[in-house]
Amino acid sequence: MESVDLLYKAIYILVIFGITLLIATYSTYFERKIAAFIQDRVGPNRAGPAGMLQPLADAGKLFFKEDFIPAKANKALFILGPGVAMLVATMSSAVIPFGDMLMIDGREIYLQAINVNIGVLYIFGVVSLGVYGLMIGGWASNNKYSLLGAIRAASQNISYEIAMGLSLIAVLMMTGSLSLREIAEQQAGFNWNVWYQPLGFLIFLVCSFAETNRTPFDLPESEAELIGGYHTEYGSMKLGMYLFAEYINIFVASAVMSTLYFGAYNFPFMENLREAISDPVLANNVVTLLGVVVMFAKIFLFIFFFMWVRWTLPRFRYDQLMKLGWKILIPLAILNILLTGGGIILLS
Amino acid sequence: MESLFFFLASLTLLCALMVVISKNPVHSVLFLIITFFTISGHYVLLNAQFLAVVNIIVYAGAIMVLFLFVIMFLNMSKQGDAKIKTSTVSKFAGAIAGGLLFVVLIAALKDANVVGYNPDTYDSQIGMVESLGQVLFTEYLLPFELASVLFLVAMVGAVMLGKREEGESNF
Structure with a gap:
């Protein structure tokens, strides 16, 4: 690869990293605003116009609080926990195609950090690592509620990973590729996977709620029975890192769902638009940039959905969670694989 | 590439040693996870992306989570840092068994000749x-x-x- 290409790639990676952090920061603001809207309140409105500076104020407060480590905690692992959570959360956006190809000076720039031919597996691998931050932090706190939260997180994560993987298999059977870019390209126009895989999408959606520890599956931190769950002993920015990692996970989960099921950067009539502009380079760039906007619109819709559910549904009980994962979602996912296989045989 | 290999290999050996040496079982498990990561790194160097990711999904992502899960429960019952007592007999038995395995490994690898690859016919x-x-x-x-x-x-x-x-x- 030429050095100019590498430079573009480096810039792109930094931009994606920045956008990820920015979206996670402002998710905290919008979460509170949406909660306020749903509960008929005003929400944060003091810092800046309409409370827009609230996330900065929160971050400043968290940074300046006392950095406390419990006396009997395992110090190294206590510090490592939030770090791992944050690291793993920011890893998966590397393979997501946020847009098609841009042409600048006759150079083709793909709007994706790395295009590996095992993108789906990479995402799945990173998701399966996500629980370590919670487990390490929960155990290192030397607090029984933290430990219970960590153990809940572990078993919940493992249980829902299976159903998630099985629902992914149906998509892979249809597209015949593990590369996220190819999966995105096959959904050109309005030919989105969700029309063929409604059941698979539903399973994937439920599982991503469980994998990101969001209500109604936020059992690892259910305050009613576990005080704060795995982050009971945490304070200041270490707690902030855990919460921040959760919002990054939501962003990534939304991006993955948009890519796999909702056509990524594709939008209806994109080919008509491409033909309507005479200059091919300009047409390509316009369509690509619009595609990026569409991709982020889809991601924001999913993030909104995560928040909407959080302020609408009550939390599950733990045995209900396990029953849903093992006895309903996994059989449904297997049924979905069979249906997909039958459909492929019948239609081909 | 060569220096990357040696870096990864030494990291693998170091972490694998730390798995055995660590007093705290949770530390052992975490070092084992790092070992799996470095082995995945080796797979990537060998151009086996699929194997690398599957290694992480299956071992680091699933099996080690269960290991950690069980060991966290085990640690709960014993308060503080109670030392595990090992009898002299089992120490001897362990040393002899490990030594025998080492001898077998050396005997097996002594005469093995490493087959290089032909760059012309090699399928990347x-x-x-x-x-x-x-x-x-x-x-x-x-x-x-x-x-x-x-x-x-x-x-x-x-x-x-x-x-x-x-x-x-x-x-």
Whole structure:
């Protein structure tokens, strides 16, 4: 690869990293605003116009609080926990195609950090690592509620990973590729996977709620029975890192769902638009940039959905969670694989 | 590439040693996870992306989570840093068994000649999903299917053992 290409790639990676952090920061603001809207309140409105500076104020407060480590905690692992959570959360956006190809000076720039031919597996691998931050932090706190939260997180994560993987298999059977870019390209126009895989999408959606520890599956931190769950002993920015990692996970989960099921950067009539502009380079760039906007619109819709559910549904009980994962979602996912296989045989 | 290999190899050995040396079982498990990551790094260097990711998903992502899960429970019952006592006999037995294994390894590798690869005929796609699938589902179909039956048997066995017995509970 030429050095100019590498430079573009480096810039792109930094931009994606920045956008990820920015979206996670402002998710905290919008979460509170949406909660306020749903509960008929005003929400944060003091810092800046309409409370827009609230996330900065929160971050400043968290940074300046006392950095406390419990006396009997395992110090190294206590510090490592939030770090791992944050690291793993920011890893998966590397393979997501946020847009098609841009042409600048006759150079083709793909709007994706790395295009590996095992993108789906990479995402799945990173998701399966996500629980370590919670487990390490929960155990290192030397607090029984933290430990219970960590153990809940572990078993919940493992249980829902299976159903998630099985629902992914149906998509892979249809597209015949593990590369996220190819999966995105096959959904050109309005030919989105969700029309063929409604059941698979539903399973994937439920599982991503469980994998990101969001209500109604936020059992690892259910305050009613576990005080704060795995982050009971945490304070200041270490707690902030855990919460921040959760919002990054939501962003990534939304991006993955948009890519796999909702056509990524594709939008209806994109080919008509491409033909309507005479200059091919300009047409390509316009369509690509619009595609990026569409991709982020889809991601924001999913993030909104995560928040909407959080302020609408009550939390599950733990045995209900396990029953849903093992006895309903996994059989449904297997049924979905069979249906997909039958459909492929019948239609081909 | 060469220096990367040596860096990864020394990291692997160091972490593997730390798994054995660490006093705290949780630290051991975490070092084992890092070891799996470095081994995945080796797979990437060998151009086997699929194997690298599957190694992480299966070992680091699933099996080690269960390990950590169990060890966290074990640690709960023993307060503080109670030392595990090992009798002299078992130390001797361990040393002899490990030494024997070492001798066998050296005997096996002594005469092995490393086969280099020919850059002209080398297929860089050999570790990719597609070629792996082709080989697995044509040449090695029977062993592959037998292995999956083995997994199924293990799964059924686990369900059988975990099933609640009827009548009064005995545990």
